[in-house]
Amino acid sequence: MNDSHCECHVTVNDQDHILSVSQTDTLLDLLRNHLGLNSPRYGCGAEQCGACTVLVNGEPAFACTTLVCSLDAHRIETVESLGGDHPLQQAIIEYNAGQCGFCLSGIIMQSVALLRRNRDPTRDDITRALAGHLCRCGAHNRIIRAIQAAAASIRTAGAQTSV
Numbered sequence: 798m799n800d801s802h803c804e805c806h807v808t809v810n811d812q813d814h815i816l817s818v819s820q821t822d823t824l825l826d827l828l829r830n831h832l833g834l835n836s837p838r839y840g841c842g843a844e845q846c847g848a849c850t851v852l853v854n855g856e857p858a859f860a861c862t863t864l865v866c867s868l869d870a871h872r873i874e875t876v877e878s879l880g881g882d883h884p885l886q887q888a889i890i891e892y893n894a895g896q897c898g899f900c901l902s903g904i905i906m907q908s909v910a911l912l913r914r915n916r917d918p919t920r921d922d923i924t925r926a927l928a929g930h931l932c933r934c935g936a937h938n939r940i941i942r943a944i945q946a947a948a949a950s951i952r953t954a955g956a957q958t959s960v
């Protein structure tokens with residue numbers, strides 16, 4: 798261990814990791830290149846597109862600029878934690894909401910955070926939550942409809958459904 802490295806303990810998708818990493822390693826490096834979690838994408842690398850968004854202690858964060866050394870004892874969630882049959886994932890398929898899909902992982906995790914705090918978001922609530930997410934395919938309208946449908950499905954399934 799030296800000044801250029803740190804040791805930290807993070808929980809990623811409910812799995813604990815004790816890491817020795819460079820002070821400059823980003824969370825996106827860790828997830829994609831070391832843990833094989835490829836859902837968060839590298840787009841702008843500068844907090845401008847949202848493609849890398851994951852949850853850190855339940856809050857959306859840009860993995861492209863978050864340093865792993867700042868995350869000791871933090872909990873990270875990525876799309877892989879949702880398992881594939883989450884209502885948001887189902888609704889995106891049903892509404893044909895993605896084209897290339899590059900933006901979707903970030904949008905899904907941002908929406909998970911939104912639906913945890915608000916199970917009945919208005920279109921404006923969703924638009925505000927997605928303000929930092931670019932979709933270069935222009936699929937925003939279908940994505941918003943899919944999020945509204947997922948919210949309805951979660952409400953129908955009952956309060957005990959985890960988001």
Ligand code: FES
Pocket residue numbers: 838839840841842843844845846847848849850859860861862
């Ligand atoms: S890659 Fe992180 S915000 Fe664009």
Ligand code: FES
Pocket residue numbers: 894895896897898899900901931932933934935936
């Ligand atoms: S579906 Fe292609 S960037 Fe959004």
